[in-house]
Amino acid sequence: MPVLIDEPASVQLIVGAQWGDEGKGKIIDLLSERARMVVRFSGGDNAGHTVVNPHGEFKLHLVPSGIFYPDVTCILGNGVVVNPGSLLAEIDDLHKHGVDAARLFISDRAHLIMPYHLVLDGLEEKRRGAKAIGTTLKGIGPAFTDKVARQGIRAGDLLNKTTLRSRLAELLDLKNAIITRVYGAPALSLDQVYDEYSGYADRLAPRVRQTEIMLHDAIARKEAVLLEGAQGTLLDPDFGTYPYTTSSSPLAGNACIGAGLGPGQIDHVIGVAKAYSTRVGGGPMPTELKDATGELIRERAHEFGATTGRPRRCGWFDAVAVRFAARLNGFSSIALTRLDILDIFPSVKICVAYRAGGKTIDHFPSDTDLLERCEPVYEELHGWQTPTERSRQFGALPAAAQKYVERIEKLIGCPAGIVSVGARREETIVVNPLPA
Ligand code: IMO
Numbered sequence: 219m220p221v222l223i224d225e226p227a228s229v230q231l232i233v234g235a236q237w238g239d240e241g242k243g244k245i246i247d248l249l250s251e252r253a254r255m256v257v258r259f260s261g262g263d264n265a266g267h268t269v270v271n272p273h274g275e276f277k278l279h280l281v282p283s284g285i286f287y288p289d290v291t292c293i294l295g296n297g298v299v300v301n302p303g304s305l306l307a308e309i310d311d312l313h314k315h316g317v318d319a320a321r322l323f324i325s326d327r328a329h330l331i332m333p334y335h336l337v338l339d340g341l342e343e344k345r346r347g348a349k350a351i352g353t354t355l356k357g358i359g360p361a362f363t364d365k366v367a368r369q370g371i372r373a374g375d376l377l378n379k380t381t382l383r384s385r386l387a388e389l390l391d392l393k394n395a396i397i398t399r400v401y402g403a404p405a406l407s408l409d410q411v412y413d414e415y416s417g418y419a420d421r422l423a424p425r426v427r428q429t430e431i432m433l434h435d436a437i438a439r440k441e442a443v444l445l446e447g448a449q450g451t452l453l454d455p456d457f458g459t460y461p462y463t464t465s466s467s468p469l470a471g472n473a474c475i476g477a478g479l480g481p482g483q484i485d486h487v488i489g490v491a492k493a494y495s496t497r498v499g500g501g502p503m504p505t506e507l508k509d510a511t512g513e514l515i516r517e518r519a520h521e522f523g524a525t526t527g528r529p530r531r532c533g534w535f536d537a538v539a540v541r542f543a544a545r546l547n548g549f550s551s552i553a554l555t556r557l558d559i560l561d562i563f564p565s566v567k568i569c570v571a572y573r574a575g576g577k578t579i580d581h582f583p584s585d586t587d588l589l590e591r592c593e594p595v596y597e598e599l600h601g602w603q604t605p606t607e608r609s610r611q612f613g614a615l616p617a618a619a620q621k622y623v624e625r626i627e628k629l630i631g632c633p634a635g636i637v638s639v640g641a642r643r644e645e646t647i648v649v650n651p652l653p654a
């Protein structure tokens with residue numbers, strides 16, 4: 219049985235089980251109480267992790283959600299791409315709200331998002347036309363592309379301005395050629411970009427470290443560590459709905475590479491899944507509801523992107539997709555969030571299979587066109603039509619809500635360790651012992 223928060227000296231990994239926006243921020247904030255270190259290992263400021271706690275409501279994009287506890291060290295690992303401007307804005311905003319980010323460090327191996335990445339993200343999206351991915355336009359794809367193409371600039375380069383300038387000069391030549399000659403857009407100025415980043419270097423240099431060593435030391439001291447996932451499994455470039463994906467792997471396996479530890483050092487993998495489905499941006503989503511029910515979920519849950527403000531596409535829980543996520547990540551348990559949103563419905567549906575071309579499909583297809591044609595096969599359960607936000611124990615939930623959670627556990631093959639019934643820390647049920 220996975221122990222969730224009563225085992226301080228462990229490494230726990232928190233991963234999104236759907237298309238992102240599952241409520242990872244709340245779960246990390248909650249689990250951080252017992253942690254000494256929280257490490258982001260993937261993505262960048264395309265993430266939007268909402269945390270509601272006694273300090274207020276925060277939408278964190280880069281800063282790990284453990285920042286609200288003064289004795290937690292927060293790390294942006296090597297697997298993250300960092301936009302220094304947005305990071306500093308976030309640090310300043312936290313400071314304004316009385317939250318001290320002095321214990322936030324950045325891996326010197328983490329790649330930087332540069333102004334041309336933002337420009338190219340926009341130009342590439344425009345070029346895709348009707349097939350646009352619907353990216354967050356934060357430059358994430360172009361930055362990860364440059365990392366793999368070995369033409370990136372890393373946080374460590376902020377420590378030496380001579381290197382920074384010469385590296386930038388060399389790369390900007392190439393980027394400007396693409397921007398002007400392929401896209402016919404205006405070139406960026408070397409002096410302007412350098413001056414901007416030189417300013418960031420002054421402010422961020424003291425935070426740039428070899429963070430994997432800090433992580434190794436914390437593990438050696440048997441401190442509790444949380445690895446904070448961003449995005450969600452179905453946005454993974456390999457296993458998600460390619461090409462409608464993000465550009466770094468949100469999967470459990472990538473936590474090792476993006477933070478700098480081995481698989482055997484991770485004790486628990488917690489998948490975070492919403493009690494229904496959402497997706498923002500393009501690409502297939504079999505349970506999307508383009509009707510009044512979808513609208514009702516969006517309104518009740520305020521399903522608008524934390525990063526871009528776009529309305530999120532909403533639909534019923536997709537057990538085929540989350541079972542796939544449970545297997546890909548090896549979840550020890552899931553945290554099922556936002557159960558309270560379903561409180562008003564006379565009946566609730568769970569997608570248990572897909573149908574396409576007269577065939578029933580019980581797995582998540584790799585063929586994105588096929589997935590686009592898939593119709594959900596639903597199982598309909600009784601709703602509970604009772605508020606759940608005050609429930610603090612699993613047994614206190616309405617019987618129909620308990621059945622809903624238990625049915626999900628059975629379908630995805632993984633126990634629910636946490637059930638969340640509201641945004642605030644206390645609106646949480648730790649299911650312990652776990653229901654059968
Ligand atoms: P959190 O961490 C939801 C989506 C974008 C787009 C696709 C590619 O809050 O769960 P990108 O800018 O990454 O190149 O966009 O991925 N996307 C997210 N959707 N939550 C996120 O993060 C996301 N990060 C990226 O909407 O469809």
Ligand code: MG
Binds near residue numbers: 266524525
């Ligand atoms: Mg988000």
